[in-house]
Amino acid sequence: EPEVTQTPSHQVTQMGQEVILRCVPISNHLYFYWYRQILGQKVEFLVSFYNNEISEKSEIFDDQFSVERPDGSNFTLKIRSTKLEDSAMYFCASSDTANYGYTFGSGTRLTVV
Amino acid sequence: KNEVEQSPQNLTAQEGEFITINCSYSVGISALHWLQQHPGGGIVSLFMLSSGKKKHGRLIATINIQEKHSSLHITASHPRDSAVYICAVKVPPDKLIFGTGTRLQVFP
Numbered sequence: 001e002p003e004v005t006q007t008p009s010h011q012v013t014q015m016g017q018e019v020i021l022r023c024v025p026i027s028n029h030l031y032f033y034w035y036r037q038i039l040g041q042k043v044e045f046l047v048s049f050y051n052n053e054i055s056e057k058s059e060i061f062d063d064q065f066s067v068e069r070p071d072g073s074n075f076t077l078k079i080r081s082t083k084l085e086d087s088a089m090y091f092c093a094s095s096d097t098a099n100y101g102y103t104f105g106s107g108t109r110l111t112v113v
Numbered sequence: 114k115n116e117v118e119q120s121p122q123n124l125t126a127q128e129g130e131f132i133t134i135n136c137s138y139s140v141g142i143s144a145l146h147w148l149q150q151h152p153g154g155g156i157v158s159l160f161m162l163s164s165g166k167k168k169h170g171r172l173i174a175t176i177n178i179q180e181k182h183s184s185l186h187i188t189a190s191h192p193r194d195s196a197v198y199i200c201a202v203k204v205p206p207d208k209l210i211f212g213t214g215t216r217l218q219v220f221p
Contacts, residue, residue: 031207043156043199043211055207089154101146102209104156 002026006092006105013082013112021077021108023092031095032075033102034067036060036088043091049075082112116140117212119200124217132187134215136200139181144203147174147185149196150214156199159185190219 005024013019025032034046047057049067066078075094079086092105118137126132136145147159160167160174162183167174171190176183187194200212 033208035209035211037154042213043201043209045208045210048207050207058208091156101158101161103158104148106153106155109154 002103004092004094004103004105006090006108008108009106010109011111013110015084015112016081019079019082019110021079021090021092021110023075023077023094023105024073025075025092025094026096026103027073029094029096029103031055031097032067032069033093033095034077035091035093035104037091037107038085038088046077046090079110082110084112086110087112115213116210117200117202119212119215121215122213124215126190126217126219128191128219128221130190130219132190132194132217132219134185134198134200134217136183136185136212137181138183138200138202138210140202140204140210142202142204145176145183146201146203146209147183148199148201150199151196159198187217190217192219192221195219 007022032049035043037043045058047061048055064080068076089107089109091107093102095102120135144163146161149157162176171188173186195218197214197216199214201209
């Protein structure tokens with residue numbers, strides 16, 4: 001069964017450093033998403049992406065965050081200057097239509113120290 | 114108030130029991146998802162519903178759009194069903210709002 005692949009599975013970074021979280025969505029999917037889950041809390045929406053642009057973003061997704069689909073296969077989330085409160089599990093998801101189900105990646109656990 | 118409420122928050126069952134998890138929402142939705150999250154953290158999609166009822170193996174999901182309520186049922190529960198079950202609603206234009214999840218433990 002096709003999978004959404006996320007790398008790395010765990011990243012530790014110093015506060016203030018830039019991090020890039022990588023995702024390879026399912027190849028024929030057109031809609032891409034990032035969600036995050038702070039430990040012990042519910043999953044929160046960050047951003048949706050379609051046709052090479054952001055379709056919607058949450059209040060969390062401020063100027064420190066950006067997304068990119070640099071080469072037609074990868075979908076990346078960049079955090080420019082990490083804060084302690086960015087520590088969370090980050091999930092990438094993709095869908096082949098806006099009305100179909102999602103496939104989630106296994107997540108990247110980001111720890112900011 | 115949370116836009117998506119789940120109950121119960123925690124559920125313990127003996128193997129073989131019939132289990133029901135409930136989800137209520139307060140916003141307009143285009144679909145409702147039931148998801149499963151295992152201790153390692155990965156999220157697996159179980160169902161997407163916009164009306165009626167769906168069944169997959171021992172899992173059944175129902176939705177009542179008028180009452181803004183959905184239920185997930187597990188028949189003949191098994192220890193391998195132990196996980197967190199999450200209700201998430203899709204709101205326009207294109208995002209999911211998640212509930213806090215129901216932690217299920219099934220004992221042999």
